[in-house]
Amino acid sequence: MRHFSIVILLLCLVTGCQQQKDTTPPWATNSSEDLQQFDLSDIEQTGELIAVTMYGPDTYYDYHGHHLGAHYLLCEQLAKHLGVQLRMEVCRDSAEMVARLEADEADIAVYPFNNDSILFGWKVGDNKPELISELKQWSQPDMLDNMKAYEHRLLTQSRVRHRVYAPMMSKGAISRYDQLFKRHSRTCNWDWRLLAAQCYQESTFDSNAQSWAGAKGLMQIMPGTAEHLGLPKDQIFNPEQNIAAATRLLRELEHHLSDVRDRNERQNLVLAAYNGGMNHVRDAMRLAERDKRNPHSWNDVRPYILKLSQREYYQDTLVHYGYMRGQETAEYVDKIRKRYQIYRRSIR
Incomplete structure (x- = not known):
């Protein structure tokens, strides 16, 4: 038994002197190559633009099962321009939106921030210079106002296109x-x-x-x-x-x-x-x-x-x-x- 223990000890010493195989999975590495920014080219490759916002009449809301809000509609246009799908996620407050950006869990914060914004009051993560550059080239000064006017026309025009029939067609019938x-x-x-x-x-x-x-x-x-x-x-x-x-x-x-x-x-x-x-x-x-x-x-x-x-x-x-x-x-x-x-x- 003692000789068996000595053999095991010697084997451990020998293997300890050899280079051990790295069993760390590649996705868990901390190398600088794997910490690259997720920018416009990556958004286009995945086919999805992730935006965060808050509920509001100008930002995002549900209307008869249809999503509206001038900022949301404008973000839809941006996604169409980029050739990707839009995923809109709702946050409780602006602090949560900023935190989502900083954690790289969203590409853009679609909300009228007053200061330190790229355009329309929106924010983009600092690690996305390509997306920021594209936004600046794509945007026009009157885009948001035009989208608000478009939404207003939708909501103020007749909601349903129909022919109007008499409320009572004849006696005894509706x-x-x-x-x-x-x-x-x-x-x-x-x-x-x-x-x-x-x-x-x-x-x-x-x-x-x-x-x-x-x-x-x-x-x-x-x-x-x-x-x-x-x-x-x-x-x-x-x-x-x-x-x-x-x-x-x-x-x-x-x-x-x-x-x-x-x-x-x-x-x-x-x-x-x-x-x-x-x-x-x-x-x-x-x-x-x-x-x-x-x-x-x-x-x-x-x-x-x-x-x-x-x-x-x-x-x-x-x-x-x-x-x-x-x-x-x-x-x-x-x-x-x-x-x-x-x-x-x-x-x-």
């Missing part, structure tokens, strides 16, 4: 689609007249209606939503298929709001979610609850839907999805409810 409303309203267990009132608000009963954001048909369903609901692209303008898909969505939204026990209040909040997005509605509900209002009451949540367009509210820590053009959503619900009352009194 529209040519009444039978479809009656049949498919069972899916979500709604009064078919409420479904008809919503359809009028969406498209004025024009089955070929289409919004600039891409929503289509009687119930203005976005292509991504249609795919989620199993509505084929070639059937999105089909009146029955469009209405049927919309009622499946309403049923799904009702499920997400199942904590709201009162049916009338739940329907109001579902309508708000259909128009403005469930995430924004939940943000407003959290704010209402914080202020000791009833988060399950439309009258108590509605003011916070409106307040989500104010910085002090959309940047609140309780708000997870930022800025919202809440006036449109509030009016959407109110108009549908008003029209529904008319239909209830007039149509049996």
Whole structure:
């Protein structure tokens, strides 16, 4: 046993004198060659520009499933100019954005910083001289103002291109689609007249209606939503298929709001979610609850839907999805409810 131990010791001494093989993986090395900056040529090679920003009316927000904000739209143009895809990530504050840049986790901070910026108030990491040079050559003094004007035209023009039909086609009928409303309203267990009132608000009963954001048909369903609901692209303008898909969505939204026990209040909040997005509605509900209002009451949540367009509210820590053009959503619900009352009194 002792002789065996001596042999092992001698073997260890011999191997210790030999050059040991480096088992460090190549990606873990600290050599200066591997600490090269990730600049424009690398962005073009990976095919992705990573930008960080904050929610806001001028920076980035969701509008009917469509991303808007003049700075975001301008960043899209930059990505197109570079021939890459844009990945936009939202930060809580400007300090987080700067930290992401310094850690090289983002290529550009798309936000109107006041000082020490490259252009439009944007920041780029100091280790990206190629990208900085490209930005300076690409930018024009009036680009941001032109993008703001473009966005304003989008938001102030008629949201939906459609033909306007009379609210009441004849005595005892609301529209040519009444039978479809009656049949498919069972899916979500709604009064078919409420479904008809919503359809009028969406498209004025024009089955070929289409919004600039891409929503289509009687119930203005976005292509991504249609795919989620199993509505084929070639059937999105089909009146029955469009209405049927919309009622499946309403049923799904009702499920997400199942904590709201009162049916009338739940329907109001579902309508708000259909128009403005469930995430924004939940943000407003959290704010209402914080202020000791009833988060399950439309009258108590509605003011916070409106307040989500104010910085002090959309940047609140309780708000997870930022800025919202809440006036449109509030009016959407109110108009549908008003029209529904008319239909209830007039149509049996």
